[in-house]
Amino acid sequence: MEIGLPDEQGRQQILRIHTSKLRESECLGEDVDLAEVAHETKNYSGAELEGVVKAAVSHALFQRMDLKSLGQALTPEMLRNIKVTQQDFRLALTEVRSHCLQVSHGCMSGVSVTPLTRLLSVHGPHGAQVIPLYGVDRxxxxxxxxxxxxxxxxxxxRVMRAGQAVIRMFHSTPNSMxxxxxxxxxxxxxxxxxxxMLAKESEFPFHKIITPKDITSRAAGDAGKVQLLNKWFDDSFKSKMSxxxxxxxxxxxxxxxxxxxxQSHSLTIAQSHSLAHCRTIALAHNQLHHYTPTPRFSNPSTLALAHNPVVLSLTPHTHSTGPRFSNPILQCLQAWMAYTPQAGHKLLIVSTTSCYEKLRTYEMADGFTEVIHVPCLASPADMEAVLKVVTAAMFFVTAARDCLDDADAHRAAADLSSCGEIPMKKLLSLIQRAQGEKSSTATATTPIPSPAPSPAGTPAPCRLTYDELMAQFRLSRDSVVCMPTPFSLQRDAAALAAQVGLPAPAATSTSTM
Ligand SMILES: Nc1ncnc2c1ncn2[C@@H]1O[C@H](COP(=O)(O)OP(=O)(O)OP(=O)(O)O)[C@@H](O)[C@H]1O
Structure with missing residues (x-):
């Protein structure tokens, strides 16, 4: 029979048991609020709560003990001078992860000269954060x-509200799902x-973000990956809400x-058309940016179109071998999505994809209860908001000199939005690049001005400007090569050009923004 993790009340009782000796020996500070500690330790097991108490004690010892007495047995007099406070408990819960020891899972060292040295050997010189095995990595x-x-x-x-509505439903419904x-x-x-963000806001006792790298770096082969996924799903059901x-x-x-x-595509072109035709078409396009299927080549109207370089844009002549995917992993995920957990347990699965159409086509998205579209930045107002906030937040150390001012942000947002939608990532990288460019130019020519904020009302000496940002935008737009099937198009364009006696075509630059 599996015994579940203690709830808040249970945790408080366990903490009370593990602090009873401290209380008896008057070593527990009056400010210690075990209810608060219990609230902060969602999904901690009994052993992990014991570890929290020990970590708090180790903090108190380090803070308040004379280090000369290290190695000696603790006397009642020494103990009387040491009180474990609420701050020690907070440190035990929040200290940096690098000092983490999972006390309850086999990390107890055998070194035990005295109670004090044993504590130090377990928790390290700076104390330790006790991370629950089935809890949240904040x-x-x-x-x-x-x-x-x-x-x-x-x-x-709109997107956040849709997600938050689901989270509210989880908090309010008693049904397992x-x-x-x-x-x-x-x-x-x-x-x-x-x-x-939804995971962080959810306040669920357990949440975990699984990226493809988490799986490939820990497991090999379909069986190993499925096993790992199953373990994470099993872990999530240890908690009532995950x-x-x-x-x-x-x-x-x-x-x-x-x-x-x-296979014989380029040969077919050469055989079925005169060299002049091929040359005309190649010249009309300058670069053979799009692939021309054989049947349309032999059609006179296509040839006429070929003289207009703008119009001719044909589908690559490809033979599709269909989708390839890991069926065991897909089956595993779909089975968990359809799983009804035991009474009182709820699991929210939030997945992301940039290939929704493909998933839909292959009926791989059918298992999801709800689909929410996350749009790119489209309106000038949205872009302006990002430009203003990010330039300030991203370079907070030198915020005053690196921000776009309001007028520049407004103008840049208007111009960027007139070119179409921009993914958030792209806009952030434009700002980063513009800033990087500015810094390197400044370093190469003059020393970087002091990062101190300029007096209110006066223009900052070295702000990121509209021109600098837009220069990066143009650079990124012009350097992006839009090749739907890069290798095949490039290779076949080169092959055709060679057959008609032209130099190999350069890749075409096309805006993707
Ligand atoms: N609303 C936002 N505020 C601040 N930063 C954001 C916001 N949305 C996204 N970002 C940042 O933009 C970058 C790209 O976001 P994210 O990785 O979430 O995109 P994605 O849609 O999941 O991309 P992909 O499809 O490539 O996985 C990240 O650095 C992220 O921190």
Whole structure:
């Protein structure tokens, strides 16, 4: 029979038991609030709570003990001078992870000269944070939004509200359930950041963000990966309310779509058309940016079109071999999405994808309860909000000189939005690049001005300007090569050009923004 993790009241009782000796020997500070500690230790097991008490004691010893007495047995007099306070408990729960020891899971060292040295050997010189095996790693979610979350506008609010409504439902319903949300949108739109934000906000006793790298770095082969996923799902059900974020669903299931070119394509062109035709077409296009299937080549109207370089844009002649994916992993995830947990247990699965259409086509998205679209930044107001906040937050050390001023942010947002939607990631990288460029130029020419904020009202000496940001935008736009199937198009264009006696074509630059 499996004994579940203690609830808040149970944790308080366990803490009371483990602190009873301290209380009896008057070593427990009056400010110690075990109810608060119990509230902060969601999903801690009994052994882990014992570890928290020990870690708090070790903090108190370090803070208040004369280090000369290290190695000696603790006398009642020494103990009387040491009181474990609420601050020691807080430190035990929040200290940096690098000093973490999972006290309850076999890390107890055998060194035990005296009670004091044993404590020190267990908790290290700075004490230790006790991370519950089935609890929340509070540092994980914020890693996915390093500049903080920018609620840039109504589009963002709509997505967050939809997610928050599900979380509220979880808090209010007593029914057990598994609910799966799919956040879909373009690459870099901010899906993972939103999923991580929802996990952080949820206040669920257990949440975990699983990325494809987490799996590939820990398991090999379908069987190993399925086993790992099953373990994480099992862990999540140790808690009454849990959330698992499955980032990049299509990568988790290893989805790829392979297209094979028809083998004799370029030969067919050469054989069925005169060299003059090929040359005309090649010249008209300058670069053979798009692939031309044989049947349309032999059509006179296609040839006429060929003289207009703008119009001719034909589908690559490919032979699709269909989707490839890991069926065992997909089956595993779909089975968990359909799983009804034992009474009182609830699991929220939030997944992200930038390949929703493919998942839908192959009926891989059917298992999700709800799909929410995460849009790219589209309106000038949204972009302006991001430009203003990010330039300030990203470079907080030198905020005054690195921000775009309001007028520049407004102008840049208007111009960027007129070129179409931009994924959040792209806009952030533009700002970063512009800033990087500015810093390197400043370092090369003049010393960087003092980061001290300029007096209110006067323009900062070295602000990021509209021109600098837009220069990066143009650079990124012009250097992006849009090649739907890069290798095949490039190779075949080169092959055709060689056959018609032209130099190999250069790749075409096309805006993707
Ligand atoms: N609202 C936001 N506020 C601040 N930063 C954000 C916001 N949304 C996204 N970001 C940042 O933008 C970058 C890209 O976001 P994220 O990785 O979540 O995109 P994604 O849609 O999951 O991308 P992909 O499809 O490539 O996995 C990250 O650095 C993230 O921190």
């Amino acid at each position: 540092e994980q979610a914020p890693q996915f939004f390093p500049y903080g979350m920018i609620p840039y506008g109504p589009a963002f609010d 598994t609910y799966s949300l799919l956040l879909e949108g373009d690459h870099g739109a901010g899906k993972t950041a939103i999923a991580a 959330m698992l974020v499955l980032d990049d669903f299509e990568k988790l299931i290893e989805l790829s779509h392979s297209c094979a070119l028809t």
